[in-house]
Amino acid sequence: MHTVSTDVDTVTSSARQAKPPGGPRSVRRAGILFSLPAVVLLLVFMVVPFGTALVLSFTNRKLLSPLPTRWVGLDNYRDVLTDSGFWGALQNNIIFSVITVPVQTGLALMLAVLVNQKLRGSVVYRTLYFIPITFSLSAASVIWLVLLNPSGLLNTVMETVTFGAFTPDWLNDPRYTMTAIILVSLWASVGFQMVILLAALQDVPKSLYEAAAVDGASWWQQFRHVTVPGIRHQLFFVVTITLILSFRLFDQVWIMPPRPGGPLDATNTIMVEMVGTGFERGQIGRGSSIAVLFFLIVLLLTVFQRRFEPAD
Amino acid sequence: MNRSRKQVIAGLAVIALVAGACGGSDDDEAAEPAAEPAAGAPCDGAIDGPVTLQLTSHSSGDAYTGAVSSFNEGPGAELGVTVELIDLGETGYEDFIVGAAAANDLPDIIDMDGPFLYNFAWNGFVQPLGNCVPDGYLDDFLPSIVSQGTYNNELYSLGSFDSGMGIWAKRSALESVGARIPETSDDAWTAAELDTILRDLEASGVTEPLDIKWWYGAGEWRPYGFATIVQSAGGDIIDRTDFQSADGVLNGPEAVGAMTQFQSWAADGLIDLSAVDDSNFIEGDAALSWVGHWMYGAYSEALGDDLVLVPLPDFGAGSKAGMGSWNWAMSSDAVDPDAVWAFIEHVTQPKQVEAIAAAEGAVPALQSVLDADPSFAPGGLRHLYVLNLQSAPDIAVPRPATPAYGAIRDAFSTALADIVSGADVQSTLDDAVDAIDSDIEANEGYPAG
The missing domain is CATH 3.40.190.10 (Periplasmic binding protein-like II)
Known part of the structure; x- marks a missing residue:
């Protein structure tokens, strides 16, 4: 390794010597040029809108109103933070995340290991598990709405399996709505995490498994001491992204329950609060303050989570 | 990859994922109100070219x-x-x-x-x-x-037409349980009477006797069709003296009592909440259909002479009906x-x-057209609609003429859904009042002009 890197250094330095002094500048220019599309898109669609939201959150801006927009200082933040609806929504978000992040990561890992086997037909299963990712979630929600009807397909199955003992009204009964939403969410997105982990699994060097097998390691020992350490970075990435995505819970809870976020606020989320405040009630200023708070909450969670990131 | 670069990337990922979700709410540039209307005299008497x-x-x-x-x-x-x-x-x-x-x-x-x-x-x-x-x-x-x-x-x-609200009923089903058939709103069933009728109908084999078109979902239907419950008890969805608050009218004891009664019908399975179309009433799984004039055509065709229109129940302050279209x-x-x-x-x-x-x-907007249709005349199937409109605003109640109506509708619609799902009536209506009042406050009371 050492000699190789020295060689590279030598090559690079000789290249620099061959093309002085415009070289570094042109390399820098190329770097700027290559990153430009991504930077411009991030600025236009992420940074500028977020900056606008930050500014608007200190005003009483409406979606439409003949009244002038005024600065209101921290009023929006005070109103939001003293609103029980916001805290209820945050609580639902946390419940949803606490359940879906481990379950979905575990399920994705299990599916990835399964479809990674060199068996006939594993490609078919890979495709099947991944297909829901290609569906529009709002369209899939409408289909699930029909499946979850009290006399729909799922309950017909439940009736047979439980001999009629358990056929809940999934979406109207506040005790079961979150469960129904979690089921649909798992179905809809587990394939995404599975694909990332599948790619990671295929990157673990075969020689490590061979060495472990020679040492007499069982399947579980190989999984525990070769596979998991081998994909730890991707696992961490999957947990991070699942956490962030789970906080964005919106389409399903907007479309499926008898009212957005219902019944009885059982599936209300911060996204529902934000869109409801900004668009349904037209209070853009207050909606923006929810957006800013939402950003801070997710940022804090992500920063906190990074403390557990595996070392290189 | 060193630590600081990874931090930048992680940060960007968070911004991308979260701000992407928030982006929509910041699109304010186009949110300018339309131009002020030219006051009073828009017409100049001439149409300028094609x-x-x-x-x-x-x-x-x-x-x-x-x-x-x-x-x-x-x-x-x-x-x-x-x-x-x-x-x-x-x-x-x-x-x-x-x-x-x-x-x-x-x-x-x-x-x-x-x-x-x-x-x-x-x-x-x-x-x-x-x-x-x-x-x-x-x-x-x-x-x-x-x-x-x-x-x-x-x-x-x-408008070209006005609306009518009532309960379409199967005459034969009502007669089989010995229920009287009221013809005018003054003569409407009391809520207690309807309660008895619903339970008798259920006992007679009509599985979910009251159809309320719950499948119409959260739109104009809920305030149009069910604000009358509150109004018939003596409450309202907004205090109409100055349109500044719903406190005391939407969450007063009258409104709470009436909504509690309605909730009990839902809880006891007397209301059909899982219907997904009109077939329940047409096929006899429901005997009463709480809905507006627009079902007249389909129902009269399906039921013929067995169809009768009765006023909405009286929750204590007289039967009320929706109006406007x-x-x-x-x-x-x-x-x-x-x-x-x-x-x-x-x-x-x-x-x-x-x-x-x-x-x-619907009810034609012109008196001359209305007079020519025998179904609106005394003894006609839809005469009740005309009587109710003639007694507006005492029986047919107009929806409140306030810019806050959208907020009132959303708050009432949410509250009704939660009450039907079994929520505590008083606290649900209190929350609805808070939502309405805070919207009015956020819009500075909707000052005129």
Whole structure:
């Protein structure tokens, strides 16, 4: 390794010597040029809108109103933070995340290991598990709405399996709505995490498994001491992204329950609060303050989570 | 990859994922209110050259396409005016108009449900009809149509029909449980009487006797169809003295009592909440259908002589009914107000009123058309609608003429859904009052002009 890197250094330095002094500048220019599309898109669609939201959150801006927009200082933040609806929504978000992040990561890992086997037909299963990712979630929600009807397909199955003992009204009964939403969410997105982990699994060097097998390691020992350490970075990435995505819970809870976020606020989320405040009630200023708070909450969670990131 | 670069990437990932979700709410640049309407005199008496008008409608049914084509072939051809119908459907209609206003791209003629008007007028999306309306033109209109179209003492809109609310019932089913059949609102069942009838019907084998069209979902149906529960108990959805608060009327003891009664019907399975179409009433799984005039056609065809219309129950302060419906208004961006008026005039002529009202099963907006239809005359199947409208606002209750109506509707609709799902009635209605009052406060009380 050492000699190789020295060689590279030598090559690079000789290249620099061959093309002085415009070289570094042109390399820098190329770097700027290559990153430009991504930077411009991030600025236009992420940074500028977020900056606008930050500014608007200190005003009483409406979606439409003949009244002038005024600065209101921290009023929006005070109103939001003293609103029980916001805290209820945050609580639902946390419940949803606490359940879906481990379950979905575990399920994705299990599916990835399964479809990674060199068996006939594993490609078919890979495709099947991944297909829901290609569906529009709002369209899939409408289909699930029909499946979850009290006399729909799922309950017909439940009736047979439980001999009629358990056929809940999934979406109207506040005790079961979150469960129904979690089921649909798992179905809809587990394939995404599975694909990332599948790619990671295929990157673990075969020689490590061979060495472990020679040492007499069982399947579980190989999984525990070769596979998991081998994909730890991707696992961490999957947990991070699942956490962030789970906080964005919106389409399903907007479309499926008898009212957005219902019944009885059982599936209300911060996204529902934000869109409801900004668009349904037209209070853009207050909606923006929810957006800013939402950003801070997710940022804090992500920063906190990074403390557990595996070392290189 | 070193640590700081990874931090940057992680940070960007968070921004991308979260801000991407928030991005939509920041699109404020287009949110300028439409231009102020020209006060009082939009019409100059002349149509300037050939003009094409856009009409957004909630329906492209035969009555609407017929009205448009008869205009385009008749008076429109003479005047050089062509109307183009854009069907937006009922769901999301209001959102579309708000979006069009935000983009400064309003159509010329807006067909809208009655209570949208007040917010649209306050925002300046629509302009008063003013001098376009000839003297004496309103004489034949039902008073309810004129008052629905009036905001801030200006006439903004005219409708081709008004609405009627009641309970469509199967006469034979009521007779089989010995229930009396009331004919006027003064004679309506009390809530206790309806409670007995529902339980008797269930015992007689009608599985879920009361159909309430719950599958219509969270739209205008819930406040239109069920605010009457609160009003019939002596409450209301807003205090109409100054339209500044719902406190004490929507969450008072009368409203709570009536909603608690309604909730018990849902909890005891007397209301059909899982229907997904009209077949429950038509096929006999329900014997009572709490719905508006628009089911007249389908129901009278299916049930014939067995169909009867009874007033909504009296929760203590007399039976009430909804009123008001879709009507025509001139947008503030209308290219030629005289041309717009020519169309509104056409669809409020007796012939068109008759055709549109008949297609909707609704009460015609003109007294002369109404008088010609025996089903509205004493003894007719729909006579109750006329009686109720004549006794407005004591029996038929107009939806409140306030720009806050959208917030009132959303709050009431949410509260009703939660109450039906079994929520505590008092605290749910308290929350609804908070939502309404905070909207009014956020809009500084919706000051006029």
